[in-house]
Amino acid sequence: MNTKLTLTLEKEVIEKAKEFAARQGQSLSSLVENYFKLLTFEKKEDPKKKNRKPLPESFLKLKGCLKHEGEFDYKEELTKALEEKYGL
Numbered sequence: 001m002n003t004k005l006t007l008t009l010e011k012e013v014i015e016k017a018k019e020f021a022a023r024q025g026q027s028l029s030s031l032v033e034n035y036f037k038l039l040t041f042e043k044k045e046d047p048k049k050k051n052r053k054p055l056p057e058s059f060l061k062l063k064g065c066l067k068h069e070g071e072f073d074y075k076e077e078l079t080k081a082l083e084e085k086y087g088l
Helices: 011-024 028-040 074-086
Strands: none
Touching: 011 028
8 A cells, every 4th residue: 555755855856866766767756665665674584594603704805816717607617526526
């Protein structure tokens, strides 16, 4: 059920928001509604992650340290490594 809401904002902010909404192909009302939904979204706790410990800081520092050239399909590389390891 939709309910009317009155907001008091600076005129310039309203004009810019209307222009933005138009560029996005949506109404100002839907833009505001989606923003409120985003603000109030409550992420559900994944029961699988509940008992997980956070990764060590030393591990997190490794992010981005590996470089590769061109296309890289990790699933394909993993399959090759497992085939090689287990002689499949």
